[in-house]
Amino acid sequence: MSLLVVGLSHRSAPVSVLERAALEADARTKLLQDTLAAEPATEATVLSTCNRIELYADVDKFHAGVAELSTLLAQHSGVGLDELTPYLYVHYEDRAVHHLFSVACGLDSMVVGEGQILGQIKDALALGQELHTAGRLLNDLFQQALRVGKRAHSETGIDRAGQSLVTFGLEQLADGAEVTEWAAHKRALVIGAGSMSSLAAATLARAGVAEVVVANRTRARADRLVEILGQGERCAARAVPMAAVAHELTRADVVVSCTGATGLVLSAEAVAEALDVDFDVAGKAPGAPAAAAPVEALDQHAAWVENGSVTTAERDRAVRPAPVRAVDAGPARLHLLDLAMPRDIDGAAHRVEGVRLVDIESLAEASADAPMAADVDLVRTLVADEVAAFGAAQRAAHITPTVVALRTMAADVVAGEIARLDGRLPDLDEKQRAEITQTVRRVVDKLLHAPTVRVKQLASEPGGAGYADALRELFDLDPQTVAAVSRADLNDPNRGRS
Numbered sequence: 001m002s003l004l005v006v007g008l009s010h011r012s013a014p015v016s017v018l019e020r021a022a023l024e025a026d027a028r029t030k031l032l033q034d035t036l037a038a039e040p041a042t043e044a045t046v047l048s049t050c051n052r053i054e055l056y057a058d059v060d061k062f063h064a065g066v067a068e069l070s071t072l073l074a075q076h077s078g079v080g081l082d083e084l085t086p087y088l089y090v091h092y093e094d095r096a097v098h099h100l101f102s103v104a105c106g107l108d109s110m111v112v113g114e115g116q117i118l119g120q121i122k123d124a125l126a127l128g129q130e131l132h133t134a135g136r137l138l139n140d141l142f143q144q145a146l147r148v149g150k151r152a153h154s155e156t157g158i159d160r161a162g163q164s165l166v167t168f169g170l171e172q173l174a175d176g177a178e179v180t181e182w183a184a185h186k187r188a189l190v191i192g193a194g195s196m197s198s199l200a201a202a203t204l205a206r207a208g209v210a211e212v213v214v215a216n217r218t219r220a221r222a223d224r225l226v227e228i229l230g231q232g233e234r235c236a237a238r239a240v241p242m243a244a245v246a247h248e249l250t251r252a253d254v255v256v257s258c259t260g261a262t263g264l265v266l267s268a269e270a271v272a273e274a275l276d277v278d279f280d281v282a283g284k285a286p287g288a289p290a291a292a293a294p295v296e297a298l299d300q301h302a303a304w305v306e307n308g309s310v311t312t313a314e315r316d317r318a319v320r321p322a323p324v325r326a327v328d329a330g331p332a333r334l335h336l337l338d339l340a341m342p343r344d345i346d347g348a349a350h351r352v353e354g355v356r357l358v359d360i361e362s363l364a365e366a367s368a369d370a371p372m373a374a375d376v377d378l379v380r381t382l383v384a385d386e387v388a389a390f391g392a393a394q395r396a397a398h399i400t401p402t403v404v405a406l407r408t409m410a411a412d413v414v415a416g417e418i419a420r421l422d423g424r425l426p427d428l429d430e431k432q433r434a435e436i437t438q439t440v441r442r443v444v445d446k447l448l449h450a451p452t453v454r455v456k457q458l459a460s461e462p463g464g465a466g467y468a469d470a471l472r473e474l475f476d477l478d479p480q481t482v483a484a485v486s487r488a489d490l491n492d493p494n495r496g497r498s
Contacts, residue, residue: 004092019343042058052103055072105158189249190257192258253335262342266349336357
């Protein structure tokens with residue numbers, strides 16, 4: 001196993017870099033295809049979330065692998081390699097396994113213990129399987145990561161160590177008040193109908209808001225989410241087109257946005273207009289765009305990309321202004337929660353009178369000093385045990401094809417000798433022939449049993465990778481036979497099922 005992960009996350013990079021490095025679906029596909037075409041990598045998959053981008057690969061050369069994977073991340077993210085490199089981290093072999101298992105358990109999340117990462121790990125595995133870039137190692141690794149993550153959530157209280165990003169964001173908006181008391185009788189506007197937006201809508205409904213309005217560019221998805229919300233009968237729910245966002249802003253008390261768009265969905269001017277307050281455009285962050293309606297901002301960005309009229313860096317500066325922080329002046333009339341990466345809501349909206357804005361960056365700041373629960377230590381112990389078990393299983397699996405090839409060779413020797421015996425003793429009846437055959441097979445099995453069991457045990461220990469080579473050399477096994485066993489095992493449809 002030569003597992004390598006190169007990536008960046010909220011722990012290593014500022015939000016502004018993560019925003020620019022975000023990979024859309026097409027970019028992830030091309031990244032995996034190019035990674036497999038690169039010489040050092042034999043399989044690969046990518047874990048891309050709102051606050052992390054990690055490229056996993058099985059490589060045959062460490063230094064060449066790091067250089068190639070770093071270069072590919074830079075190329076496909078649009079962030080220059082020189083700028084990206086200081087924020088990249090590298091994990092290799094057991095440390096890479098430890099990292100993914102920790103991520104799966106929520107130990108590396110912005111809010112410790114959040115469980116949404118499991119769905120994103122599942123998506124990363126599915127993409128690698130769909131593109132046939134995930135082979136034996138990454139299939140085993142990601143499937144085991146999902147099991148470890150589920151164990152952590154079912155066997156420990158890691159969920160108590162932190163809340164989901166949605167819940168935590170609403171708690172920040174409530175500013176110390178109980179979310180249920182704060183949300184009571186409020187009107188909520190949810191922009192987007194993906195998994196995070198759906199979770200936000202359901203959370204708001206449970207919290208007791210009077211109404212949830214869902215706006216989405218694809219109306220059918222918004223209608224479906226409203227239908228699901230209506231089944232609980234917790235609050236009124238309706239769907240609107242994106243063009244209606246400006247009007248709904250004038251009625252909303254709470255706005256949650258998570259669309260996955262690459263440009264701004266809500267400008268500071270649109271927020272100020274909805275509240276009918278003055279807003280000083282000159283007070284915005286340098287490089288921020290002029291006022292634009294939500295849909296216009298998205299359409300403008302799409303036109304830029306299609307026409308190629310601006311560079312990636314120019315477009316990033318135009319649609320992704322730096323966050324602007326200001327001290328709240330009085331109680332908020334409109335609460336904005338931006339869970340998107342890149343951000344959906346102009347950071348300058350925080351300057352608008354009567355607005356309270358919480359986004360990914362402010363959530364990171366708020367949770368940085370959160371106390372570690374005792375359950376976190378339990379999960380860390382679980383992760384350490386699972387990493388050791390996974391390493392042992394992988395090392396043992398590495399020698400299995402060699403052991404199978406050895407037993408196959410022994411069976412061929414037995415078959416050859418029985419055939420020779422038939423030629424020399426043609427008068428043996430079927431019962432005698434069967435007894436002799438069985439006796440010879442038992443002798444061979446007993447001779448091979450102890451050494452093959454022992455070599456598997458030795459191979460599962462750290463540093464045991466060389467035992468497979470020694471076995472092949474001692475018994476002069478055909479490397480092609482060993483490779484054929486490995487391919488057959490990998491293509492087994494029942495392999496990896498739990």
